[in-house]
Amino acid sequence: MHTLEAREIAVCYGPLEAVHDASFKVDQGEIVALVGSNGAGKTSTLKALMGLLPMARGEILWNGEPITRLPASARVANGIALSPEGRRLFPRMTVLENLQVGAHTVRNASLRNRAMDQVYALFPRVAERRAQLAGSLSGGEQQMVAIGRAMMAQPRLLMLDEPSLGLAPKIIAEIAHAIQQLNRDSGLSIILVEQNANLALQLSHHAYVLEQGKVVLSGTGQELLADDFVRKSYLGA
Ligand code: ATP
Numbered sequence: 001m002h003t004l005e006a007r008e009i010a011v012c013y014g015p016l017e018a019v020h021d022a023s024f025k026v027d028q029g030e031i032v033a034l035v036g037s038n039g040a041g042k043t044s045t046l047k048a049l050m051g052l053l054p055m056a057r058g059e060i061l062w063n064g065e066p067i068t069r070l071p072a073s074a075r076v077a078n079g080i081a082l083s084p085e086g087r088r089l090f091p092r093m094t095v096l097e098n099l100q101v102g103a104h105t106v107r108n109a110s111l112r113n114r115a116m117d118q119v120y121a122l123f124p125r126v127a128e129r130r131a132q133l134a135g136s137l138s139g140g141e142q143q144m145v146a147i148g149r150a151m152m153a154q155p156r157l158l159m160l161d162e163p164s165l166g167l168a169p170k171i172i173a174e175i176a177h178a179i180q181q182l183n184r185d186s187g188l189s190i191i192l193v194e195q196n197a198n199l200a201l202q203l204s205h206h207a208y209v210l211e212q213g214k215v216v217l218s219g220t221g222q223e224l225l226a227d228d229f230v231r232k233s234y235l236g237a
Contacts, residue, residue: 033191034192051070095137118151118186123147155188163175217229
């Protein structure tokens with residue numbers, strides 16, 4: 001079983017505590033959303049889970065084992081991958097080369113090819129554009145490549161930071177469909193960070209609301225969609 005548990009994790013930037021003793025868990029095959037407004041600490045939380053930011057306190061357990069002190073590369077090798085906010089592609093490299101970057105921890109060539117086939121099956125548009133420079137793609141296509149690049153590491157837990165940001169509704173629907181397909185077809189666990197709370201809660205089995213680095217509320221996606229506080233604060237009701 002692949003499970004992730006964050007126990008009272010804290011992330012500080014100098015005197016600023018961006019994540020304040022946040023606890024949450026992700027069971028195998030779950031889509032878990034972290035929602036909250038700009039600056040609530042969502043990106044900092046993902047970076048801490050990935051090992052890209054040091055934690056001031058707390059512990060991260062992956063399959064029951066502490067990974068708190070492992071570097072990011074070891075976490076990737078253990079099955080955790082991140083598609084970062086802003087996509088962060090290499091614009092002057094081709095789509096194919098960007099995908100290959102995501103597979104650099106996968107030693108076995110046939111596993112790499114299988115991962116590539118999975119990405120192309122999920123996003124046929126990425127397959128069509130494989131020889132193009134990543135910087136020449138539309139925002140939606142770049143987002144697909146960013147998710148694909150994370151998938152190339154063959155993770156068991158995929159973390160997506162703001163996949164809908166800046167995209168048109170039609171493309172958001174395509175990305176949402178791909179997220180559900182990945183989760184349903186391969187039992188992949190997903191942490192979805194979104195300012196678009198409506199989208200995140202629709203997609204997620206379980207969700208946590210972050211405010212000023214603290215988890216202030218949690219429940220199933222459906223429970224939070226119906227919650228008065230969430231409706232007023234995050235759904236514009
Ligand atoms: P966003 O949706 O804007 O990314 P977020 O919920 O992901 O918001 P974080 O990016 O984690 O929030 O930021 C949490 C807090 O930490 C904010 O107050 C932010 O200004 C601060 N912060 C983030 N990165 C840094 C940094 N590198 N140095 C100093 N402060 C930072």
